[in-house]
Amino acid sequence: MSIIDFYEWYDLCLSAAQKSNVPSFELDWLILRLTHLDKLDLRLRSPNITQKVTPELLTKLDQLWQKRLHDRLPVQYLAGSVTWRDLDLQVTPAVLIPRPETELIIDIIDERCQDMIYQNGIWIDLGTGSGA
Known part of the structure; x- marks a missing residue:
C-alpha cells in the first residue's frame, strides 16, 4: 500500500463524515488509536504511515469507519477502548x-x-x- 492509497481512502472518509454529520476528528482518533501513529505524521502526510498501516489494517479501519457512519456506533466502542484520566479503559456497548x-x-x-x-x-x- 502506498501513502497515496492511504490518503485517497482518508479523503474519501472525511468527505463521507461531512455528508453524515460525523465530526472529522473521530476519524483521526480512530486511526491514531488503532495504528499508534503520531498525530503529526497524520497531519503532515508522513511516509511513516505506510510502515504502520498495512493493507489488512486499512481494511479493518474502513470496516470500522463504515460502522461509525452507517450504524452510528461511537468510535470508542469500535476501538474497544478509551482513555480516561491516566487509565486506558476497555469499553463495549x-x-x-x-x-x-x-x-x-x-x-x-x-x-x-x-x-x-x-x-x-x-x-x-x-x-x-x-x-x-
Whole structure:
C-alpha cells in the first residue's frame, strides 16, 4: 500500500463524515488509536504511515469507519477502548463511555477533600457506568 492509497481512502472518509454529520476528528482518533501513529505524521502526510498501516489494517479501519457512519456506533466502542484520566479503559456497548467532564468531578472532589479526615480513604464508584 502506498501513502497515496492511504490518503485517497482518508479523503474519501472525511468527505463521507461531512455528508453524515460525523465530526472529522473521530476519524483521526480512530486511526491514531488503532495504528499508534503520531498525530503529526497524520497531519503532515508522513511516509511513516505506510510502515504502520498495512493493507489488512486499512481494511479493518474502513470496516470500522463504515460502522461509525452507517450504524452510528461511537468510535470508542469500535476501538474497544478509551482513555480516561491516566487509565486506558476497555469499553463495549455494555459499558457507558466515560464523559470528559467526569474528570473534572474527580478534581473537584480531590480539592475539596484535601482538609478532610477522609483524605486517605478508599473511594468506590458503583453503578455509574464504566466504574472508572
